[in-house]
Amino acid sequence: xxxxxxxxxxxxxxxxxxxxxxxxxxxxxxxxxxxxxxxxxxxxxxxxxxxxxxxxxxxxxxxxxxxxxxxxxxxxxxxxxxxxxxxxxxxxxxxxxxxxxx
Amino acid sequence: xxxxxxxxxxxxxxxxxxxxxxxxxxxxxxxxxxxxxxxxxxxxxxxxxxxxxxxxxxxxxxxxxxxxxxxxxxxxxxxxxxxxxxxxxxxxxxxxxxxxxxxxxxxxxxxxxxxxxxxxxxxxxxxxxxxxxxxxxxxxxxxxxxxxxxxxxxxxxxxxxxxxxxxxxxxxx
Numbered sequence: 001x002x003x004x005x006x007x008x009x010x011x012x013x014x015x016x017x018x019x020x021x022x023x024x025x026x027x028x029x030x031x032x033x034x035x036x037x038x039x040x041x042x043x044x045x046x047x048x049x050x051x052x053x054x055x056x057x058x059x060x061x062x063x064x065x066x067x068x069x070x071x072x073x074x075x076x077x078x079x080x081x082x083x084x085x086x087x088x089x090x091x092x093x094x095x096x097x098x099x100x101x102x
Numbered sequence: 103x104x105x106x107x108x109x110x111x112x113x114x115x116x117x118x119x120x121x122x123x124x125x126x127x128x129x130x131x132x133x134x135x136x137x138x139x140x141x142x143x144x145x146x147x148x149x150x151x152x153x154x155x156x157x158x159x160x161x162x163x164x165x166x167x168x169x170x171x172x173x174x175x176x177x178x179x180x181x182x183x184x185x186x187x188x189x190x191x192x193x194x195x196x197x198x199x200x201x202x203x204x205x206x207x208x209x210x211x212x213x214x215x216x217x218x219x220x221x222x223x224x225x226x227x228x229x230x231x232x233x234x235x236x237x238x239x240x241x242x243x244x245x246x247x248x249x250x251x252x253x254x255x256x257x258x259x260x261x262x263x264x265x266x267x268x269x270x271x272x273x274x275x
Binding site: 038039040041043044047050051084087088091092093094096097098099100 | 157158159160161162163171174175178179182183217218221222224225228233234235236238257260261264267268271
């Protein structure tokens, strides 16, 4: 199986402006990442990306090839709640997906 | 063994599936194998646990975030997958058998249920076979291993479903 995201959660080491930092942290978008796996058909990944995100075929194909060649691709970004919803929809379609801070 | 075009788009919407009785018999075995994987708890150190982990992967690296996410989501994703398997099973029970061809017409929603069930079956069989890289798809596909034959067959069927469903995605852009 492919590797999962190894991005650590980095705790802030300065506290001059904790409220501002907290707000900045909350405001940072989340990336929805699709991971390569050796079983899922390329055509199926393209289809799911088009169906779920409304991508045109060239865009979905480019993202699929990025998954295939690089091992992963960011297919959407946004607020945490929406990113979680996107990941659950990708999981419902059997794709390997995670979310991580952008 | 397989027909050249298993699935084709109908002008009125939906798709028509045409299979040999042997192909249908193979598909009829899948729901019984997939249903148990959609529910219940599995020890992650067992083969069933490994399959379950692939079917329902983590969303977060952080275990606390993952726990909260799973609490929020509940059984939504397994329930959706199980509903697709049941629709797949139901439509397989119907259809008509004439001479050496079994035929059934599916709505787009039912065809999506087939796509989901076939994909789950491919993921499961690949885990059973220990597929860890893409070399399994290279070269000749004339294995005598029945599990491998079914895995290849399901890939072909899934491609046929995708060919028939893709036009329904509408115009690009």
